[in-house]
Amino acid sequence: MSNGIVDTPVIEQDEPIDHAMIVAAWEAANSVVQAHYTEGGIDGFPVFSEQGQLEKFLFTRRLACVVHNSDLPDQFGAIELAGETGPRLIKGADVGGLDGIETFVSNLDEFDEALAGHERCWHRYAAQYPRIYQAVTNLVSRFPQVVVAREIYVDKEFVDGTYHPLYLHSFVQEPMMVYDWFAIEADEQAVFLRITGEASIFRSEKGTWRFVGAVLKERSTEEIEQQLIEWLHLG
Numbered sequence: 001m002s003n004g005i006v007d008t009p010v011i012e013q014d015e016p017i018d019h020a021m022i023v024a025a026w027e028a029a030n031s032v033v034q035a036h037y038t039e040g041g042i043d044g045f046p047v048f049s050e051q052g053q054l055e056k057f058l059f060t061r062r063l064a065c066v067v068h069n070s071d072l073p074d075q076f077g078a079i080e081l082a083g084e085t086g087p088r089l090i091k092g093a094d095v096g097g098l099d100g101i102e103t104f105v106s107n108l109d110e111f112d113e114a115l116a117g118h119e120r121c122w123h124r125y126a127a128q129y130p131r132i133y134q135a136v137t138n139l140v141s142r143f144p145q146v147v148v149a150r151e152i153y154v155d156k157e158f159v160d161g162t163y164h165p166l167y168l169h170s171f172v173q174e175p176m177m178v179y180d181w182f183a184i185e186a187d188e189q190a191v192f193l194r195i196t197g198e199a200s201i202f203r204s205e206k207g208t209w210r211f212v213g214a215v216l217k218e219r220s221t222e223e224i225e226q227q228l229i230e231w232l233h234l235g
Helices: 019-036 098-111 129-142 221-231
Strands: 043-048 054-060 078-080 088-091 094-097 146-149 152-154 176-178 181-186 189-194 200-203 209-212
Touching: 019 043, 019 054, 019 078, 019 098, 019 129, 043 146, 088 098, 094 098, 129 146, 129 181, 129 221, 189 221
Parallel strands: none
Antiparallel strands: 043 054, 054 078, 078 088, 088 094, 146 181, 152 176, 181 189, 189 200, 200 209
């Protein structure tokens, strides 16, 4: 993503990953989140290459569940986008196409747990996260210019005439990587949306970063998607 906000500038590559591949990977990751985030704490976490290309999704509880925060980043597998064969579902030594995603999702049922003891976990607290994830997946599918990150580096330096919005609005005090926000960019617009739906920051028509509170916390997937379309000037 550009504008000095998310440090993943998109550059041309010899074998670029096309939009259809990106959509297929997002939809596969979304199926895992919808089935297993709330009770299993399993997230589909997008990872970008150093060149700014969406490279993979990691399936892990590491960020969503404090009970299992020592899990490996790819504890349950991954989706790799790079390569001539298109997106590949990887679990251990097993590699296959995304046509095996339904079986993969079903095999994760054994990791769902009762929510008792998970009161401090994101997957218990961020009840809106699956709906936000679905809305973001829908946006990626509909609009090729949409790029979404979850690993966001926040600096406190003045860059391109502004401060990073998460620093500007005091969500981050020192330079660090954050993982509890979506950074969504389309063309010259950007939105930062906390995974709980309790905070959103978008670029206003005046070019300033405007903060709004929990306007998305209780909204439906369709309402979240429409609000993001409005903030990103896509519709």
